[in-house]
Amino acid sequence: MRRSKTNGTIASTEEKIKLAARKVFTEKGFAATRTRDIAEAAGINLALLNYYFRSKQKLFDLIMMENVQLFIEAIKNVLDNERLTLNEKVALFVEGYIEMLKKNPDLPLFILQEIRRHPEKFANQLAAKEIFLKSHFFKQLQAASKGRINPVHIVVSMLGLTIFPFIAGLFLQNITNINQVQFDKMMDERKKLIPKWVDTMIKAG
Amino acid sequence: MRRSKTNGTIASTEEKIKLAARKVFTEKGFAATRTRDIAEAAGINLALLNYYFRSKQKLFDLIMMENVQLFIEAIKNVLDNERLTLNEKVALFVEGYIEMLKKNPDLPLFILQEIRRHPEKFANQLAAKEIFLKSHFFKQLQAASKGRINPVHIVVSMLGLTIFPFIAGLFLQNITNINQVQFDKMMDERKKLIPKWVDTMIKAG
């Protein structure tokens, strides 16, 4: 059975299930998600979910992989581009992530939650250990901050300034009384602000 | 039955269950936690848990309340103290939170996850909407940043710089190849760094 998606294209049943699964899993995490919820969100029957994906775990693994992919896509073209200055890399990184996160605001909480739940799965899989430390970006950062500050501080700060607002989105909208539109507008402003702040952090004594 | 806690004091069975519940719930969240795990961690039988707390949900609500309390305790003496300058408030806030989070690193992920899962429960309960916006801290911040930057940006940044490292702890330790001891040491360094950075953000044009 086929039915139109929001963008007017056609979604097969398999795609409909995957879309629903991505939404529900990312919102609630693995344990709190019931396959029945996914089936309902997809507008199909529970049996059909197992017909296409065999098990809840297999469907989840698929979604997880796609979500991790989103995170990697957003930076892989930046980290090792030797033609970009450090400031340019930071600016591109921040802009890319904010755009991605505006479309997928639940992603960071979902991924960090799953890493905490199953650290062993990510310990070697990502193997980002070396990829990141050996990146052109990190080398530039080391050179620029040498003798003043541990470059890891800068990386943590850049990530926190960019990602944290999305993790704490609802909480922040609550305590500061701003709505979704204002929130997105603020995130656009941060595309300019964060690179400036990061630059200051690197140069400060 | 009574048995010694780590600090040498005596813990009643009820307290032992609460301690175990706090540990397991905070680590794994509501859905992924089995009451059996809590019972085992407490060294008691499953039936006893229900004898003391009636249901998993009631026990969870209790733990949740205590955890939220931890978050509020850490700031309530700072936000409205009219004898502190803005810089002093920031410094005390950052130091208090980092100390609290070093002891309870799972707390932010746990709380933000639950807020996302049940926004309605926190919408009015926290009611932090007004408490925060009307605080002496926020007024000082507005005055200090007037005309240059939206003070909400500063608040989000301060929170992100402080809290995000703990949320992403395992991930960061992975990609940067640092261990737990180095991580805690970095967080101590941030007690000095973050207030300096925040001050720069406020004053920058």
Place this chain on the structure above:
DNA sequence: GTCTATAATTCGATAGAC
């Protein structure tokens, strides 16, 4: 208060008709 045993429920997965 604490335990063992079990009832009651929820949920993932499958059988089988169409």
Place this chain on the structure above:
DNA sequence: GTCTATCGAATTATAGAC
């Protein structure tokens, strides 16, 4: 491919002995 009906495992909660 899709559905209804149901099984079986896991898990919360309770009954009842001590």
